[in-house]
Amino acid sequence: MVPGGRAREVERGARDVLDPVHFDYLAGGAGDERTLTGNEDAFARRRLVPRVLRGPGPVDLSTDLPGVRLAAPVVVAPTAFHRLAHRDGEAATAAGVAAAGGLLTVSTMATTAVEGIAATGAALWFQLYVQPDRAFTAALVARAEAAGCRALVLTVDSPVRGRHGRDERHGFTELPPGVVCENLRAADGRVRDLVVDPDLGWDAVAWLRGRTTLPVLVKGVLHPADARLAVEHGVDGIVVSNHGGRQLDGAVSTLDALPAVVEAVAGRVPVLLDGGVRSGVDALVALALGADAVMLGRPVLWGLALGGADGVRAVLEDLTDELAHAMALVGAHRPADLTPDLVTVP
Template identity: 90%
Template sequence: MREAERGARAVLDPVHFDYLAGGAGEERTLTDNEEAFARRRVVPRVLRGPGGTDLTTDLCGVRLAAPVVVAPTAFHRLAHPDGEAATARGVRAAGGLLTVSTMSTVAVEDVAATGATTWFQLYVQPDRAFTAALVARAEAAGCRALVLTVDSPVRGRHARDARHGFTDLPAGLVCENLRDADGRVRDLVVDPDLGWDAVAWLRATTTLPVLVKGVLHPADARLAVEHGVDGVVVSNHGGRQLDGAVSSLDALPGVVAAVDGRVPVLLDGGVRRGVDVLVALATGADAVMVGRPVLWGLAQGGADGVRSVLTELVDELAHAMALVGAHRPRDLTPDLVTVP
């Protein structure tokens, strides 16, 4: 994936690359998301017998070819002219699942029309009627679940963007999911007063499964389950919110223990190799989300680049599982991972 990132840097406008690649503050959390995986070592088992490798995973009513979901990321048309539509075509070709961002530069209806399996990432805004209309759009488009982002009471401070003066999308690009019924594109309004009642409101608004994304503290994981969510995503927003927040991987064991198998737990942040997926699954995740590597593939090759990145990641996972003696994701247990 390092080669993919270098290739994307070479073809993208430096301002846009820094937006997509950057994090909050001094980017300590952004860096630590990856370094947390580098600190782990895998302890393989041997002579585990025949059986091949089966990566299929059931997740919130969707059967996946592998426990890898494409994370919600904004503004794909900064990386490629076809934006999220190209991403979706690549995800479909790889047999994966795409989480469409509220901040997509292609409308959710057009993304879903590619035939890709989709979830929809949602910010609950103070205008609940507009938010409900957006939920209805996602449902009508065929999205299979909602992923409620809960870690953004205020927006993160991004030094790279400030340095470039990057505050608005280039002419011709807008957040298509923020169009209202009159065709006007609204600004995203972050609700600083959002509380757990938002989950109950969303439950009453939709029949889709609801996952919460942005959980790091075990107490919040317990509250999420108590409020009836269908899944928890351990995430620090890719290091883009609070600089100095714990890495997603370091937070994972506490969240897994708090959830205690009652709903699926996904990990988002820092996954760059197949062995990283293995480590996350062995640490208790049911699946991972992958964000920036998909954007690097998109920048270089459109849909084919996305397919290539995802296929490589899943192939690496299958290879690593064979080498640790695991035939299925459920065979990946905590004893296979250590921190020297």
Template identity: 65%
Template sequence: MLTLDEAGLNLADVAAEARRRLEPAHWDFFAGGAGGERTVRANEAAYTRRWVVPRVLRGTGERDLRICLLGEPVSMPVLVAPTAFHRLAHPDGEVATARAAAEAGTVMVVSMAATRGVEEIAAAGGRLWFQLYPQPDLEFTAAVVRRAEAAGCRALVVTVDSPVFGRRERDLRHGFVDLPPGLACENMRDTDGRVRTIEMDAGLGWERIAWLRGITSLPILLKGVLHPADARLAVAHGVDGLLVSNHGGRQLDGALATLDALPGIVAAVGGRLPVLVDGGVRRGTDVLVALALGATAVLVGRPVLWGLAVGGAAGVRHVLDLLRADLDRALALAGAARPADLGPDLVAGPDLVAGCGPVATVVGA
């Protein structure tokens, strides 16, 4: 059982306790981003520029946070984002995270760079998707996909924003270039037990998405889409969903904040597939704003790692429960009973007029 001091009243409290517990190099690995970390800061700041314009006398009664995603019910529109190296935060690593996500009734996206194998994570129960960096070695990539399928993962989340590694200066200052002894990227083990290094592929193109479609029947979502033109191409190539993401600010520093990119992606997709968003979500009101601007759901990454560092599975569950309760309260106060009730008329900001939606079309939309 977590104490009140450990659990915290909000995610900032959880982060402060996690920072106290983690080794500085590990805290900076989780917290840091590329370059000067402009995009890390911008992801959170984008939510501070939006304001909720609540409706009244709507008779919302008891709220229902459930959504349908890829044809399956999910308990709330908050999912666990793929993040690497959970065993740096807690010995149980991704197994604890999966257990908490299962208890919360939501989806966990397993990172290709997990420090527990996908099979071990799946044994903890719950609904899993698998995040994939397509590797130049197609045979090995196919083998990883087959492992994810065999473990029961229900979708592939293909990261497309990483032709090369971002330059993460916090890690360079610490000399953090590899995992400590005894830890490894378990989903990168070859058939002979050797752990391969994740390779970014600067030659990655749409033909690789078509190749993936040819080797798996799993739904394919693309993670890392910020430009409306790419969203339209994704629809044309038959993908099953998009994740508006800038890799948490860990790849291209100066990339557009995800909330700022969201309306243009939603407009380009035109309701033909689900649009999810990650980056900077810290409050239930953030979730509400993202949903009102067209997201089907949000994903949270760093807060999950903070909870894991503070209390293992119980800490992660606390983070998810905080967001659930905060979203429920925000819905009630905004005059909505369910996520489907939300629309852009409930949000005002620098590019929005209360009750009128966007005042200008996103460039390229």
């Protein structure tokens, strides 16, 4: 089955075909899931105030981001364990992204090695956890660069792992047999455990820059003071993210955090929004409030579960088509034409 239409329909379809334990891992959030639901609720609160008689002409969604020019300002977010959703895992996701002309952010916790994902021809970024074993982290960076990834996305919101109530209720602590995190496979063939570094500081950006020529974005910024620090430390982009509601329950929604971060950055580097985007209209709202692009996470997994590569392609094409249609209706020709005055909270 190849999905189409609304994100909720695709999610319901994925729930029907996935193991309930695996669905809950992919769908769930931290604690009581207030932040998980809050990300979507923040979009639901917004309304559009379209302009008329502006003759926008054909809509042009093309967007420049670190290391890549995209046909639309939509990036597939890093998510773990795609083989829980489909037997071909991240290889199928990447094939679908390539067919849609998009960009995939490969997770450190992917169940397909970055080299295999790159073989699909998809444009890639690589999401990185800096681990206490810096030599192993540096080797992983080298693998991502050699595979052709165009930027590194440093996750900075995980000094400890989030607590997921659904997983605890299911007792879900291990991946199925034969499913492992291939990017954590060491030179000796052993798959290492991910160890997050609780002492990670801003010096990690300089350390990372000393080991790669790739652009470096930081993902997990919510506070405007951290956005200013990120720019001061030389990052090439910022992703406003609360880890999809999977880390700190009760954290501010990403859409609510976005305007202050955009103001703090003041156009010096691109700002992306991750969390709660479920439609092209949602993407339009985020762009109008200052994001240069949005990241799309769970809907891609639901498309993968239902239709493999074709499902991923369909989800991305549906969303970008809706974005272009909505832009025409608010009187915008390019993403740069979208401004905060087009969005209100009744």
